[in-house]
Each structure stands twice: as C-alpha cells, then as structure tokens.
Amino acid sequence: GQNIDQPTEMTATEGAIVQINCTYQTSGFNGLFWYQQHAGEAPTFLSYNVLDGLEEKGRFSSFLSRSKGYSYLLLKELQMKDSASYLCAVRDSNYQLIWGAGTKLIIKP
C-alpha cells in the first residue's frame, strides 16, 4: 500500500530552527508538496519538490531525496505564527495525491 509518515507533534522555541521529516512509500513519484494549516483554516501551499535537493523560500526550505523516499521541511527563525500543522503529500504515478496525517508544530516563547 501507499504510505506517508511524519511525526504527529513537535515542539520548538521561538527564534530557533526546526526540521519536520516526511518519509513515503508510493507507487511512483511525481512530486512532493508541503502545506501549512493553521487551526480552523484552509491548508495553504508552502513548497513543491520534484528533483532531489533543497528548495529555499525565505525562512522555509524543503529538501527531497527520491532514492531514500525522504523529504524534510526546515523552518528557520521560528515565529509564534508558525504554530500550525504541516502536511506532506506525494503525487503518485497516477497523479493522485497521497497525504500524510500532518505534524502539529507548537512554538513556545
């Protein structure tokens, strides 16, 4: 079967750096997405990786290793507003999105 694994919950301190990991086993691979979802709000697009390597976008970076079935989302200079759930999703060979259960990130002052 197809599976996306990410930690259920993480805690970090304001101003610090946190890395949220995502591992996947899917039938084929056509890209990996990260979404941010604040409580009670819509998931919003953060990043997309289809080739190996690091994609940087301001304080957020996303890394992909297709051979390892692994990605991470790196958040730098954490702010209280970064408290949210972070969803990892992989597009499989049928171009269907397979979703992880999300990682709830708690930022403490």
Place this chain on the structure above:
Amino acid sequence: ETGVTQTPRHLVMGMTNKKSLKCEQHLGHNAMYWYKQSAKKPLELMFVYSLEERVENNSVPSRFSPECPNSSHLFLHLHTLQPEDSALYLCASSQDGQDSGNTIYFGEGSWLTVV
C-alpha cells in the same frame, strides 16, 4: 483568501436531516475536489470532478452525494449521516492535467457535527 469559498463554515445536523455543503472557486480551475479531514488522520479524498465530470469516487457511502453544475461550483449533499461522519469537509480546486506541479487550493472547510 485562497480563492475557494465554502459555506456553511459550521453545520450541526441530526441523523435524519438533509443538508448541503457548497463550494465556489474563483481561480479559473477545471478540477474540483471534496476531502474529509478527521483528527490525526490523513486527508481522505472523497470525490474528484474534472471538467464537470466525476472521475473518482473512493468508495464513499451513498449518504454523501456530490453535484458539480459547472466548473466553478461544487456541492456535497448530505442525508441520513452517522455520528462518525462528523469531521471537517474541505473543498479544493486545481488546474487538471498531467503536470505534477499542479497545486491544489483549499477552501477553509465546513465543520460538520452529526448528532
């Protein structure tokens, strides 16, 4: 504002009621989706419409009935629901096609409680 609007935001209904969720997208996309989001579970894809035709129904119970009158509007008709159907229902849209980078955009969801 994501360009995808859902109403109502909150809905409480009895098991014998009939209600509908509405979704409208202002992004010019040609595909629309209904997802179910339950606590600590992955998003569950319920229905996909591409060019107003249903292309996927992931074994969703018949008490959920989708309707897509045009490429901008999507409904989810609800009847004789069960308490385990209580969840957040998310509508989404995208530009369909064999481009793996096509991003999907979500509405803010409709919180459904079945009593």
